Amino acid sequence: MASTSVSRTVPASPDRVWSLIGGFATLPDRLPSILESTPLEGGRVRRLKNPDGEVITERLVDFTEAERHYSYAILQAPFPVSGYVSTLRVHPVPGRDDAAEIQWSGRFHPDNATEDEVAGLYRDGLDALHKTLTA
Template sequence: MTEVVVSKQIKVEAVNAWNKLASFRGIEEISPIEKSITEGEGAGATRTCYLPDGAAIHEVLNKVDNNTMEMEYKITEGPFPVEGYVSTIKVEGVDKSSCKVTWGCEFETLSENEQAMSELFGGFYNVIIDNLESALQN
C-alpha cells in the first residue's frame, strides 16, 4: 500500500474551507479537473470528474463528518494504474482566520508506477489546497 499525504496551513476560516470541500461539488473550481458531475449528497454521493483530455474519474463519497471536519472518498474507476484508491481529507482550525488542510490517499500499484502516481496525487492535492485558499480569500 502506498500512502501520499499533503498538509498545508492556509489563510481561510476552517468552516469555509470545510464547506467547500465537504459539498463534494465544484471541484473543477479549485483543481485541474475540467468539469465534474455530482449526484446525491453526503455519504453515498457519486462524482464523475473529467480531466482536460476527457478521461473520467468515478468517485464515491464514503463518509463525511461535519463535527470533526473529516471526509473519505474512493475512486471506483479511472485512468490511473492504481487499485484500492481511498482518499481522506481533514480540515482543522488553527486560529480565527486560518486552518490546516490535510489531504491524503492510499492505493496499490505496481512498483514501477509508485513514484509517478505518488507525485501525481501529491501535486494534485497541493494545487487544490493552494487554489482553495485563493478562491476563498476573494
C-alpha cells in the same frame, strides 16, 4: 499499499474552508484540473471530467460534517493506482480564527505511480485552493 499525506495552512477560517470543500461535488469550484462534476446516486458518487475529457468516478465512503472531513474511493480513473481511498480534512489552527489547516491523505496500490507523484497532485490541489481563498 502505499500512502501519502500533504497539509497546508490557508488564510481562512475552518468554516469558510469547509463551506468551499465540504460539498462532495464541488471540485470545479476550486480545482482547475476538474472541469465538470456530476453528482450521482443521491450525491454519494461523483463523475468528474478533466480538460482532456477523461472521466474519473469516485464514491463517498465517509463524511462527517461536525469534524469537517470526508473520504472517497476511486471507482474509475485514468490514473496508475488501484484500491485508492483518500481523505480530506479541515482542522482549526490553535489561537487563530482566520486560518485553517487542510490535510489531504491517501492510500493506494501503485501501478506505476509513486507516493511522491500522488503527493504532488495533492500539493497542486491545495495550491489551487489557496489561490481560490485569496482571490
